[in-house]
Amino acid sequence: MDNGASYSGAVDSAGTVLTYRGRRGRLSALTRSRVDVVLPLYAVPEGPVNAEHVFGRRAPLVLEIGCGHGAAAIGFCVAHPDHDLVAVDVHLPGLARAAAAAADAAVRNLRLHSGDAVPLLERLPSGSLAAVHLFFPDPWPKAKHEKRRFVAADRLSLLLDRLRPDGALLVATDAPDYAGYLRRQASVVGARVVLSPRPAWRPLAGFELRAVEAGRRCIDLTVSRCG
Numbered sequence: 656m657d658n659g660a661s662y663s664g665a666v667d668s669a670g671t672v673l674t675y676r677g678r679r680g681r682l683s684a685l686t687r688s689r690v691d692v693v694l695p696l697y698a699v700p701e702g703p704v705n706a707e708h709v710f711g712r713r714a715p716l717v718l719e720i721g722c723g724h725g726a727a728a729i730g731f732c733v734a735h736p737d738h739d740l741v742a743v744d745v746h747l748p749g750l751a752r753a754a755a756a757a758a759d760a761a762v763r764n765l766r767l768h769s770g771d772a773v774p775l776l777e778r779l780p781s782g783s784l785a786a787v788h789l790f791f792p793d794p795w796p797k798a799k800h801e802k803r804r805f806v807a808a809d810r811l812s813l814l815l816d817r818l819r820p821d822g823a824l825l826v827a828t829d830a831p832d833y834a835g836y837l838r839r840q841a842s843v844v845g846a847r848v849v850l851s852p853r854p855a856w857r858p859l860a861g862f863e864l865r866a867v868e869a870g871r872r873c874i875d876l877t878v879s880r881c882g
C-alpha cells in the first residue's frame with residue numbers, strides 16, 4: 656500500500672494541474688492498521704455528498720482542505736458540536752493520524768476523506784457549505800508553480816460556488832506573497848478578502864507551529880463573495 660498521493664508530476668493523467676506533489680513510500684504497520692481499522696469509521700460514502708445522510712442530522716457543514724494530522728479539524732469539531740466538518744487530504748499517513756486522534760477525542764461530528772479536495776468539492780451541491788477552511792496550504796513559492804496554489808481562480812471559483820451565500824473561506828498562511836496572490840485571484844472571481852483574527856479554536860500545531868517557531872509571521876484571511 657503506498658501513502659496516498661498517487662501522482663509525482665504537476666498534472667494528473669487527464670492533464671489537470673495538481674496542488675500537491677505525489678509522495679510514494681510504504682506505510683508503517685501502525686499507519687496501515689489505522690487506515691484499515693480507524694479511518695473507515697470516519698469515511699464519506701462514495702457519490703454525491705448528502706450531509707444529512709452522512710452525519711444523520713441537519714447542521715451547518717464545513718469543509719477543511721489539506722487537514723494534515725487533523726489538529727484544526729478536531730479543534731473545530733470539539734468547539735462547535737452543532738456543526739459538522741469533512742476534512743480532506745491526499746496524504747494518507749496524516750489522515751490516519753487524524754483518524755486516531757478523532758477516535759481518542761471521541762469526536763462525532765467529523766468525517767475524513769482521503770484524496771484530492773477538487774473532486775470532493777465537485778461531489779458537493781452548490782451552496783451547501785457554511786465555511787471552507789484552508790490552513791497553511793502548500794505555498795508553491797516559485798512563479799512558474801503559481802497555478803498549483805489551491806486558491807488559483809478556477810479552484811477558487813468552484814469553492815465559492817459550493818459556499819452558501821453567507822458562507823466564507825478561511826485561509827491561514829505564513830507565505831509572504833500568498834495574501835497578494837489570493838487578493839488578485841479573488842478579484843478575478845468576484846470575491847473580497849479581509850484580514851481576520853486567528854480563530855481561538857485552532858490549536859497551535861502542524862505547519863503553523865513550525866512557522867511560529869521559525870519566527871515567520873502568520874496571517875488569517877476571510878474570503879467571501881462580493882455583493
Ligand SMILES: C[S@@+](CC[C@H](N)C(=O)[O-])C[C@H]1O[C@@H](n2cnc3c(N)ncnc32)[C@H](O)[C@@H]1O
Nearest residue numbers: 674675721723744745746771772790791861862
Ligand atoms: C502545508 S500542509 C498543511 C497541513 C495542515 N493544514 C497544517 O496546517 O499543518 C498542506 C496540506 O495540504 C494537502 N493538500 C494539498 N493539495 C491538496 C488537495 N488538492 N486536496 C487535498 N489535500 C491537499 C497536502 O497533502 C498537505 O497535507
